[in-house]
Amino acid sequence: MTQHIPRKRFGQNFLQDTRVIEDIVRAVRPERTDTVIEIGPGLGAITRPLLDRLDHLHVVEIDRDIIERLRSEFPPERLTIHAGDALAFDFASVGPGPLKIVGNLPYNISTPLLFHLAGFGQRVTDMHFMLQKEVVDRMVAAPSSADYGRLSVMLQYRFEMEEILAVPPDAFWPPPKVDSAVVRMIPLPGRAGVADDEARLEDTVSRAFAQRRKTLRNNLKGLADEADFAALGIDPGLRPENLPVEDYVRLSNHLGKKHGKSGA
Numbered sequence: 001m002t003q004h005i006p007r008k009r010f011g012q013n014f015l016q017d018t019r020v021i022e023d024i025v026r027a028v029r030p031e032r033t034d035t036v037i038e039i040g041p042g043l044g045a046i047t048r049p050l051l052d053r054l055d056h057l058h059v060v061e062i063d064r065d066i067i068e069r070l071r072s073e074f075p076p077e078r079l080t081i082h083a084g085d086a087l088a089f090d091f092a093s094v095g096p097g098p099l100k101i102v103g104n105l106p107y108n109i110s111t112p113l114l115f116h117l118a119g120f121g122q123r124v125t126d127m128h129f130m131l132q133k134e135v136v137d138r139m140v141a142a143p144s145s146a147d148y149g150r151l152s153v154m155l156q157y158r159f160e161m162e163e164i165l166a167v168p169p170d171a172f173w174p175p176p177k178v179d180s181a182v183v184r185m186i187p188l189p190g191r192a193g194v195a196d197d198e199a200r201l202e203d204t205v206s207r208a209f210a211q212r213r214k215t216l217r218n219n220l221k222g223l224a225d226e227a228d229f230a231a232l233g234i235d236p237g238l239r240p241e242n243l244p245v246e247d248y249v250r251l252s253n254h255l256g257k258k259h260g261k262s263g264a
């Protein structure tokens with residue numbers, strides 16, 4: 001087959017460092033009969049060693065040329081190829097039972113993809129993703145740190161997350177301009193309390209972080225007043241980055257009760 005020319009628009013940076021590949025597969029710890037979905041298999045750097053340890057693997061891939069290569073290399077009884085956009089893929093459609101999800105993700109869609117995946121939290125045992133290191137830093141950031149924001153709150157609400165591997169640009173071909181890291185995400189339902197309405201939580205967190213330098217009082221004007229903050233024991237003079245995940249959940253639940261289902 002001819003050499004594949006990496007496509008920038010699909011975020012194609014292919015892993016070539018065998019030590020990094022082994023470390024990822026070891027971290028995923030696949031058991032033969034596990035249901036595993038790989039996002040963006042590309043030229044198969046992670047796909048091949050995963051298939052050595054699995055009876056069957058699902059992949060989601062958007063690039064038609066790559067799909068054709070995968071079809072010619074792997075028989076359908078070993079590899080199910082879901083051709084299309086991972087952002088629109090129904091990860092629950094692969095069948096019942098717990099899922100492991102893995103991928104060296106296209107960096108240009110990583111944030112929307114993480115939000116999409118968060119919706120399948122209940123079905124998932126664990127997820128392992130290669131991402132831009134800067135994104136992983138934001139995912140695992142603690143309150144009151146510069147990296148703590150909407151992504152931290154909305155993902156930490158659902159997942160225990162840990163950076164397990166730092167990966168330099170030369171582990172890829174072509175090398176990306178930024179450092180990368182592998183993150184492990186394990187669903188932990190209810191760790192930070194349970195949101196009565198997740199859409200409202202998302203809306204409250206978005207509004208709270210609308211302007212990082214402003215206080216909660218200012219960012220949430222029209223939504224929460226002094227009495228609301230007092231009832232929750234939250235200082236309205238705090239900046240959004242100072243509020244822990246569980247307080248965002250309490251705030252959103254309180255505002256839900258106050259405003260009712262229809263208004264945010």
Ligand code: SAM
Binds near residue numbers: 015041044045063107
């Ligand atoms: N897993 C391979 C590796 O580690 O060498 C390739 C990783 S490369 C960073 C990202 C892969 O995701 C590419 O194969 C690309 O075609 C695919 N991809 C990009 N956008 C996608 C999308 N929206 N849905 C599914 N796959 C996508």
